[in-house]
Each structure stands twice: as C-alpha cells, then as structure tokens.
Amino acid sequence: MNTPTEGVLAVVSDLFFVARIRETARLAGVPVEFARTPEQVEAAVARGPRFALLDLTAGWDYARVLGALAGVPVLGFTTHVLARQTEPWHARCARVVTKDALTQELPQLLRGGVGA
Numbered sequence: 001m002n003t004p005t006e007g008v009l010a011v012v013s014d015l016f017f018v019a020r021i022r023e024t025a026r027l028a029g030v031p032v033e034f035a036r037t038p039e040q041v042e043a044a045v046a047r048g049p050r051f052a053l054l055d056l057t058a059g060w061d062y063a064r065v066l067g068a069l070a071g072v073p074v075l076g077f078t079t080h081v082l083a084r085q086t087e088p089w090h091a092r093c094a095r096v097v098t099k100d101a102l103t104q105e106l107p108q109l110l111r112g113g114v115g116a
Contacts, residue, residue: 006030006031006048006049007030007031007032007033007047007048007049007050008025008030008031008032008049008050008051008052008053008110009032009033009034009035009041009044009049009051009052009069009072010032010033010034010035010053011034011035011053011054011058011060012034012053012054012058014055014057014058017055018034020103021034024107028107028110028111030110030111032110033049038065038068041065041069045068045069045071045072050073050113051072051073051074051114052072052073052074052075053109054066054069054074054075054077054093055076056077056086056089056090056096057077057079057082057086062092066089066093073113073114074093074094075093075095075096075097075102075114076089076090076093076096076097077096077099077101077102078097078098078099079098080098080100094115095114095115
C-alpha cells in the first residue's frame with residue numbers, strides 16, 4: 001500500500017508551478033522529484049514514484065515521456081484553452097485536470113494520489 005511519504009514525480013517546466021508544487025509538497029510532507037527531460041523521467045521512474053504530475057502544455061515529446069512513465073499513474077494537467085490540443089494524450093493519463101483545478105486540489109492529490 002502506498003503511503004504519503006512515497007515520492008511523487010513532477011514533469012513540469014513552468015517555474016510558477018515548480019515553486020507551487022515544491023512548497024505544497026513540503027507542507028504536506030510528501031517528497032517530490034522534478035524532471036524536465038525524457039532522460040530525467042526515465043531515471044526517476046526507476047526510483048518508483050507513487051504517481052507523476054505531467055504538464056501537457058510544455059511541448060515535450062509526449063510519446064517518449066508517457067512511454068517512460070508506463071506503469072506509473074499519471075495526472076496530466078492542461079489549460080482550458082489548450083484542452084482540445086492536448087486531448088490526444090488524455091487517454092494515456094489516469095486523470096487530466098486544468099491548471100486551476102490542480103492548484104486547488106494539489107495538497108489532497110499529493111497526499112492521496114491520482115484517485116484523490
């Protein structure tokens with residue numbers, strides 16, 4: 001069973017969200033690791049994150065990143081404006097939320113996981 005002390009992988013490039021996730025995770029007592037390249041994602045997956053937060057608006061090679069995340073529950077996040085553009089990747093995520101929803105739900109998500 002997963003415990004709140006297990007780490008979360010954040011595949012995020014937006015510095016605002018990096019800071020927000022880092023501070024919220026610190027307050028929640030949940031370790032978080034950040035990755036910005038497919039190689040960093042692959043290395044982090046080997047450490048067994050409980051789930052991954054994935055920014056679907058960053059313009060990465062999502063086929064490669066999501067391939068590296070195979071077996072890890074993924075919480076994708078997008079914006080209302082880009083929801084249609086990011087839709088091809090939604091099916092490969094356990095859940096997709098907007099950035100606004102992520103901001104509101106982040107403490108619960110970090111503690112409880114994708115199903116929280």
